[in-house]
Amino acid sequence: MIKRYMASAILITCCLMITAGVIVPSADTDKAFSRRVNIASSLYGFSPASLDTLGQDEREAMKWLYAYMQTPDITAYAPEFFLANVRSSLKAKEEMPWGKSVPEREFRHFVLPVRVNNENLDMSREVFYNELKDRVKNLSMRDAILEVNHWCHEKVTYCPSDARTSSPLSCVSQAIGRCGEESTFTVAALRSVGIPARQVYTPRWAHTDDNHAWVEAWADGKWFFLGACEPAADLNIAWFNAPASRGMLMTTKVFGPYDGPEEILKTEPLLTTINVTSNYAPTGEIKVCVTDSKGNPASGAKVNFCIYNYADFFPAATKTADRDGMASLSAGLGDVVVWATDGEYYGFGKGNSSAGIVEIRMDKRKDYSGSFELDIVPPSQSGKLPGVSEDAEKRNICRLAEEDSIRTAYTSTFFNKEMSQPVASRLGVDSERLAKVLIDARGNWKMILRFIGDCSQEERDRALDLLCAISEKDRRDISEEVLTDNLMNTPVMNHPLYVDYVLNPRVENEGLVPYKAFFTAEISPDMADAFRRNPSYLVAWTASNISIDTLGNPSGLRMDPRAVWRTAQADPLSRNIFFVSVARSIGIPSRIDPVTSKTQYAGESGEWIDARFDTAGDERKADLTPKGDLRVLYTPEGRLENPRYYSHFSISRLNGGVPVQLEYGEGSGLKEIAADGVRLDCGEYMLLTGRRMADGSVLARGELFNVAENRETAVPMVIRDDPDALSVIGSLNAENIYHDKATGADKSILSTTGRGYYVLALVKPSDEPSAHILNDISAHRDDLEKTGGKVLLLFGSEGEMKRFNFDAYPSLPATAVFGIDNDGASFRELKNSLNLSGEERPLVVVADSFNRVVFATQGYTIGIGDRLAGILSSLSEVK
Incomplete structure (x- = not known):
């Protein structure tokens, strides 16, 4: 993780290199910069005057970055960090042979920005440039893209993991990454040598339960795609050619306002989402007319175009109905579930581009109960791989094997189980626990071993408790600074929830920072004591003192909790992470519930109490959320004795007329979740089941019902099947x-x-x-x-x-x-x-x-x- 700069003012140095006309200034950029720079001014002393001594290109690039930078980035990284990355981008533009041929628009949106996804930012741009510049400088732009991807394959290979995105340098240290991390890393590598690149994302596949991310790179006036860290013999060749041809929606997020040729799916003040589906699959327009319960056009209704995936109607795109109740989406040639709501009434139905105008009548509300069945059909496969010669394919296979060996030579230096016993004996700790954390740590193992060794003998078991409490991915990229902060600044308590919900720094998917010493210093002992005696006071304090920013973080980045304190503003999720971070810093067990995403703290008896920021005027009363019981009635059919969550079924709560899936543990079965019934907050719910067939289609069934206070609601679970689906083919x-x-x-x-x-x-x-x-x-x-x-x-x-x-x-x-x-x-x-x-x-x-x-x-x-x-x-x- 990059060190957070804490300088009081930007260090202005002379421009080392100027390239005219990299960023064209505009009145809109000047206005946006003036609005956003105030945040950096309050933290770092950064102001418009700070740019005066920079060269023109550096000045305009910094102004453009800050004009459209999201609040978590402005508050977490000092101006020196962004200036260093600007200079690296300009250096690549000057020194790479294709640098001056990249148009301003592509440079501005797809080279200059440091951020790709929701990763921790780092100084990978400088590191990668130094490694790659000589390797690609004599190649054509297209060949350079292929070569950069071969370099990426030497460093990183695919491995599934959790949703948090590791930084590019962390991926190199770990030598692994899921597709979102591989593509973030590859985009960072391409941008480091001045090649425009962007991450393309399908939020959900239509034909199978998963999503995927890959890379598009620009060369000589055209965008090409590639599998990140998966080099092929040529561009536009990847294992996902065929799946992408069955895709319903593929998008990419663009930093700032964008005027490119692609269809704009969504425009926000700081971010533009564009639709690139037609680059991969045949598309058509899905047209929807939304009406109210009386059949009148529902102007302003929220229209979600949903893809069935993981037993969920996932909202892949959201539109607003116009004055005639109309909304549309350009998407693949398959079925979507259209779910429309005005916040109180809702309605849904199946739509596709060949169905004409689909009418969705919003005639249901919170007292509705009933069932429905939908047969959902994905697009058919239409992708064809471009041809490459047999010799080119053989050469590529040989290179892949060589790159595997380079990476394997590096990973062979990682800690292994045979090393654990002598090290554990020397440190006086449990060998199994030590082996677990150091093997998981991969390239981070030496730092973690040093951290444990530097602890006193009395602290080593608690240090291992801390390392076992954080996630496997955390062990790979956590910093010594964060580990030391939590070990030294967490109150020691004899409480059954202590390790997981006080000592543990991980709250959600935020980047871990050393926040406990900070809050211990900022919060007076009397104030902390009052919060500990009655945690609802901390809820009320947070609601009163942290204002909600609904525009400054469209990507949903997790804001540094220390910056939330300093700026007294955050988006709702960052506010919730802040609350939990403060609570743990002063010894209050707290969490964001992994199932419902509600923010909670532990009561005197260890029960979880909801932190209700919306009713902070009477917190002790508002914390007591009414609950009821759900009993799922299921008769086992054949082998399916224990249906799996996400594979066969899911439960969603309707919030404002929109279903939001409850996040039970992956792999959990019905018996584990609701063997004796399940306790839920009162409200509207949907039980959704689905059977995925061999052709990718889904036999779905939904049951809408209400959970009433202190009452049991019985709901039947039916998992549809087609007995004629198996035949000799x-x-x-x-x-x-x-x-x-x-x-x-x-x-x-x-x-x-x-x-x-x-x-x-x-x-x-x-x-x-x-x-x-x-x-x-x-x-x-x-x-x-x-x-x-x-x-x-x-x-x-x-x-x-x-x-x-x-x-x-x-x-x-x-x-x-x-x-x-x-x-x-x-x-x-x-x-x-x-x-x-x-x-x-x-x-x-x-x-x-x-x-x-x-x-x-x-x-x-x-x-x-x-x-x-x-x-x-x-x-x-x-x-």
Whole structure:
């Protein structure tokens, strides 16, 4: 994490290099700068006069950045930080051969900004430029983009993790990142050498339960796409070509007001969201007419265009109905759920671009209950990979293997379990706990080991408590400053909630900063004591003293809680994080509830009490939120004894007529959540279930109901299915030969699987879709083993199998077998039999020893483990 500068005034130095006309000043920018600069002035002494001694390009670039910078960035990073990054951008523009050919608009929006997503900002731009400049300076712009991505692959590879986005330098230290982090890192690397780049994001796929982020880079007047840290032989080639062709909506966020050629989806004072779906998929216009309960146009209604994903109607885009009640969205050629509300009344229905104008009547309100069923169909696949020569593909594969070895050489220096026992003995701490935190820390392990070693013997167990309380990702990038702050400045208490909700600095997905010493110094002992005696006073104080800023943070960045104190303003989420941070600093157990996202503190008996900032005038009364009970009535059907949250069902509360999904733990089942009923706040709710079919379509069912105070509400759960969905769709010769990894011999599929049904998955190494398939199969290990069916996992060649990291998947079913599809025979046969249009892997089928294929899915698919277990279980009597 970058050090937060605390300088009282910007350090003005002479401009080292000037390039005329980088940013064209405008009256709008001047006005916006004047409005935003006051925030920086109060914290850092930064003012318009601070720019006077800078060169023209530096001055205009700084003015433009501050004019459209979001409040959390203005308050967390000093002007020196942004000036250093401006100078690095101008240096790249001057020294890179393509620098002066980049138009002002593309430079302003897609090179100059430091921020890409919601990551912690750092000085990666300078570091990356020094590493990359000589590597790309003699290349064309297109080849430079490819080369930067190869460099990124040397540093980072895919690994799923939580929603917080690590900084680019942290990704290099960890050598891993989820797609949002890989793309943030790659955009930062491209911008460091003056290449315009942006992160493209599909908020939700329509055909499978997940989302994805990748990169677009500008070269010679055109935007190209690439898989971040996944170099291909050419641009516009990636594993997600086919999934993207089935996408409903793909967007990118642009810093400041934007006048480019793309469709503008949303314009805010500091941010523009543009729609780039047509770059990847056929699109059409979904037109909606919203009316009130009497059939009159509902001008001003909020219209959410929702994609079914993770058992949720996810609002991918939000529009406002015009005076005629009309709203529209350019999107892919599939179904969306349109949900409209005026804050009290609501209505919903299915829409797509071929349906003409869809009428949504808002005739439901909080007293409504009832059920509905929707068959939701995603777009069909239409993507075609651009052709590359066989030699180019082979050269790229060789480079990928070389880059894997470079990264592996680095990660081999990380802490491992064999090192833990002697180190634990020397430090006098538990070996298992020490190994856990240091292995999780990856490239951060030496700092964490130093931190533990610097603690006194008496403090080391509490230090390990702290390190076990934070998230796995936190261990990878937390700073020693934050660890020391929490260990030294957290009150020591004998309380069952102490470690997780007082000692632990992590509140939500904010960047961790050393806030406890700060609040201990700022809050007087008498004030802290009053808050501890009655935490509702802290709620009332926060409501009275922190004003809500609804415009300064459109990206939902998490504001540094110290800056919230200094500026006395924040968006609602940052205000809530601030409250919890202050509470923990003075010894009050507090949290943001992971299920409901409500801010809470612990009462005297350890019960969680809601912090109601909206009724701060009578907090002790307002804290007692009325509650009732929900009982879900479910009769197990076949194998599905314990439906999974997000996979099969979810519960949403209707806030202002809009469903907001409750965030129960991933992997939780109905029995874990509501075996004996579940206690909920009173209000309106929706139980949504869905069955994802092989073609990506969903059989959805919703139940709308109310939870009344101190009453039990019984709601039936029905998970729809299509008994005719499984039929013979192709063939695969069970006598096909593959090379068995375990025996080293060539064998027939039948000799391994025996009689009956089995799973055959043709996978690739270092491939995100294949990783998802293998993780899903691992997650359903027990279910798959119970079926007895073999899971045959085949690579395309010996080289692919050698590149595969078998240690990354320790939980695959005991029935799993690895091997090589000799000469690609099984893949070719399936391609012809199933009429597949491309060479895309992974390809997963369920087949039997009589050469029949009854299920197939190709490419990027989430939730396949559950689906395979269900199919094998239902077919078990056929064996």
